[in-house]
Amino acid sequence: MSKQPTEVELLVTELGEDGLGHSELNERPVWVRNALPGETVKARILKRRRGIRFADGEWLADAHPDRQPSACEYFPRCGGCSLHHLSYAAQLRHKEAGLHKQLARVGIEPDSLPWRKPVGEVRLGYRRKARLGVRALGDRVLVGFRESFSSRVAQISHCQTLTPELSRLLVPLQQLLPQLSIADAVPQIEFAQGDLDICVMLRHLKPLSDADLGLLQDFARQQRVELLLQSKGYDSLANVFNQAPPQHLTYQLQDYGLTLGFFPDQFIQVNTRMNRELVSTVMGYLHPLPGLKLLDLFCGVGNFSLPAARLGAQVYGLEFSDAAVAMAEVNAARNRLGGKARFGVADLYSTESLPNVSSQSEASSAYDALLLDPPRSGAGPHLANWLAQTKLSRIVYVSCNPATFADDAKIILDAGFSFQEVGVYDLFPQTAHVETIGVFQR
Ligand SMILES: C[S@@+](CC[C@H](N)C(=O)[O-])C[C@H]1O[C@@H](n2cnc3c(N)ncnc32)[C@H](O)[C@@H]1O
Known part of the structure; x- marks a missing residue:
């Protein structure tokens, strides 16, 4: 059997509820990121799983009328978002259509229902909670969302959907982590932002040295965040200065x-x-x-x-x-x-x-x-x-x-x-x- 080509030209027929364009190759499904219905794309197959291929799409012809330039330079590689290429009005229509489909699936006739107008008022900079992956790569440490179709951590230095206050922490964290003696034992970082304060939760799989603690305390002071260390489950969350449990x-x-x-x-x-x-x-x-x-x-x-x-x-x-x-x-x-x-x-x-x-x-x-x-x-x-x-x-x-x-x-x-x-x-x-x-x- 011949090996699948890694780059193929495809016609996208549908936009899935997960934001991926749908196409077919040799009667098998292909899901393409950054692709909209009616578009012809050059699809680079990135992954195969159970007969389904997942691909990166490069638009070639027949742009969808609602295609828009992505506001995010990391789209579509970063898996944090999936619809930056679609105008906001079309995103709302797409989400509503997804709900129509689900209701029809269970036998509820969607067109007979009293629909309210879709509501969406903030497009970017809204996300006040997030879990980010961390990955040591040589002398660098990546902090970001997972890439789409992969467990790799995306290389990002800012994020358009995080609140500006949380986005601004990415680079300082990427500078801090390589200095820790256990940089390769930090699998994730979580953010939670209230109206007044920000918490950064740092999961670590190995004990921190005194020098590490000093660096982390400096970070908390400079960035004015509550830094919580997490050695096990959430029950272990402890303030970096005094090991006290988190403040609300x-x-x-x-x-x-x-x-x-x-x-x-x-x-x-x-x-x-x-x-x-x-x-x-x-x-x-x-x-x-x-x-x-x-x-x-x-x-x-x-x-x-x-x-x-x-x-x-x-x-x-x-x-x-x-x-x-x-x-x-x-x-x-x-x-x-x-x-x-x-x-x-x-x-x-x-x-x-x-x-x-x-x-x-x-x-x-x-x-x-x-x-x-x-x-x-x-x-x-x-x-x-x-x-x-x-x-x-x-x-x-x-x-x-x-x-x-x-x-x-x-x-x-x-x-x-x-x-x-x-x-x-x-x-x-x-x-x-x-x-x-x-x-x-x-
Ligand atoms: C979508 S959140 C909604 C929380 C709240 N209504 C709000 O607006 O912030 C769902 C909630 O369900 C709770 N939950 C999850 N599984 C549950 C279960 N089996 N029984 C009761 N609550 C559960 C979670 O702890 C979470 O607080």
Whole structure:
């Protein structure tokens, strides 16, 4: 059998939900980065896996009408983003089309639904949390996102999707790390940025020398960041100066007079401005809030629970992470909402029936509304049970995965709800990730 050519001319037929152009070679799929439907590209095959080829695309002819020059010089090699070559309006249309497709897959007719206009307001410089790879290469150390189609670390000296404050740390880190005695034993660095402070978490697999500690302390002083050393899991995070556990960071939701704390390893929505939009949209869907009994499932540190409580709802938030629940309770108390918002720890993937809102004697049907914001795997196996047991009238579902959103939407519709509105919410511009919001009414 002849060896596959490494460079071929291909016609791109489709843009996948992962932002890759789709084509075929000898009746086998080829996924091409930096390629749009209708374009002819020179594809350089970079990787083959289970009969699928992955290629770099160099545009040759018939540019897609929505092609735009990438704002990022590292695109498409850096795998942090996948849509820099597509105009922003077309990115939103593409994300909405992906959601259409997922809904159609489960038998929901997308054209019959009440769509809201896609929302996207910040295009670059939005990302306040990130995990970056680190790789020692001779006397240099790379710090960046993984390359697409590879586990190599991309060579970048700035990043357009990170906030400017985080992007500015890349070069100083690349200068610092080669000086450490254990430069080859630092596999990753994570950033978390609050409104006021920045944390840098440095994972290290070998003990640091005193000289290393001195260098790291200088870095923390010069860059005005909290530098946390991580020798094992997140439990081992320790301040570089005094080995103390991390301080919490904060972000404000000004519209609700709220300041929320979070620890650097905890989940927060990565896009500050779009999160504010999202919170206010969700509150709009829950309106009227005074007296509403709301169950907030997958509540994190209270990003939705506390604005709802501020507007007068009686909220019960459930969440798997006990640290997040503890933080949500602190956030409620500090914002004087302890009487309105309560929280509990629960593994919702194994919770068959919904707990009671305010007292053990009250039936679970006491909830008026349900807010769902699960991880990528969706609401879990008990969603149908929850809906069968209650007389909820409203569900607001925020999702980071259109596929599991569609599966869960089908379950919700089968339980007697109908869509009041659905749409995409772009928390991750320039990437293929998409947030979906669905509102259901019984
Ligand atoms: C997408 S985040 C949403 C958090 C919060 N609503 C926010 O806006 O910041 C999903 C949350 O689900 C939690 N989670 C993951 N698996 C879970 C499970 N099995 N049961 C309950 N919560 C879980 C995570 O800890 C995370 O806080």
